Structure formats: C-alpha cells, structure tokens
Amino acid sequence: MYDDILVPTDGSEGVEEALEHARSIAGKYDATVHVLYVVNTSTYSSLPADSNWESIVSALEEEGERSTSELAQRLEDDGIEVEREVRDGVPHKEILEYSDEEDIDLVVMGTHGKTGIDRLLLGSVTEKVVRKSEAPVLTVRMVEE
C-alpha cells in the first residue's frame, strides 16, 4: 500500500512532527521515505533586479542540503531507506511533479511551515498540494509555541 512516502521540507522545525508520522508508517510498511526541499524561485523572482540573488539562491540551496540531510540521517538511523532531493522551482509544483515521477503513495506534510500564520487553515503550499495531489496527503498540525 505504502512503498514510497514523500516528506516535503521547507527547513522549518515543524517538519519534524510530520517526519515522525512518515517514520512510523515507513517502518510498518517497509517503505522508502523521500525528503524533498524546493529552492523557492518564486521568492527571488520578486526581488529587485539589482539584488544579489545568487547569494540568496546559494543560501537557500544550503538550507535545502542541511534540512534534507538532517531528516534523512534520522530516518537512516532507524534503518529506513531514504531518498533525498533538492530542486529549484515553485514549491507546490515541484512537490506534485516529484510525486508523479516517483510514484509516491503518500505525502506527509505540515499544516504550516516557515511563515506559520495561524489564522489560515493551511499554509499555501500545503493547500495547493492537498487540492491537486493524486496521492493521499496526510497533514500534521503545526502548533505555535
């Protein structure tokens, strides 16, 4: 039923909550967990033309490497097979595309991410993924301290 599980991460701490659910399901089903970070190109396309966006991109790429490595390490410590990926693009589009490409059976993600505005039911990335994903989406509530 669940062979490939996708956990998209934006580098926020709340993702750890989602990871626990993915870990538990993956353990039961002997599934591979895919950890995907999207370097958000829609953020820096709105910056002024003279801003040093190359350094912004490389900072985001670094965050992607760090976040996906950390999460992957924890799963591997539990003997779970992991695939790690950092892509450039619009987050929800890349998540949906990756999900199709890799035949993902379940997406596990937080209700909120970095911005975490509580007045919204769901963050915009999660909302779009829930709306459009072929695979079922498990949303894990993120509570603000």
Ligand code: ATP
């Ligand atoms: P918003 O971005 O709409 O202002 P938010 O940051 O609180 O609000 P989302 O961005 O929807 O909420 O984040 C919810 C979840 O979506 C995150 O926990 C993560 O799983 C996923 N996500 C968000 N951004 C990315 C990204 N750049 N790459 C991969 N996954 C992401």
Ligand code: MN
């Ligand atoms: Mn966000």
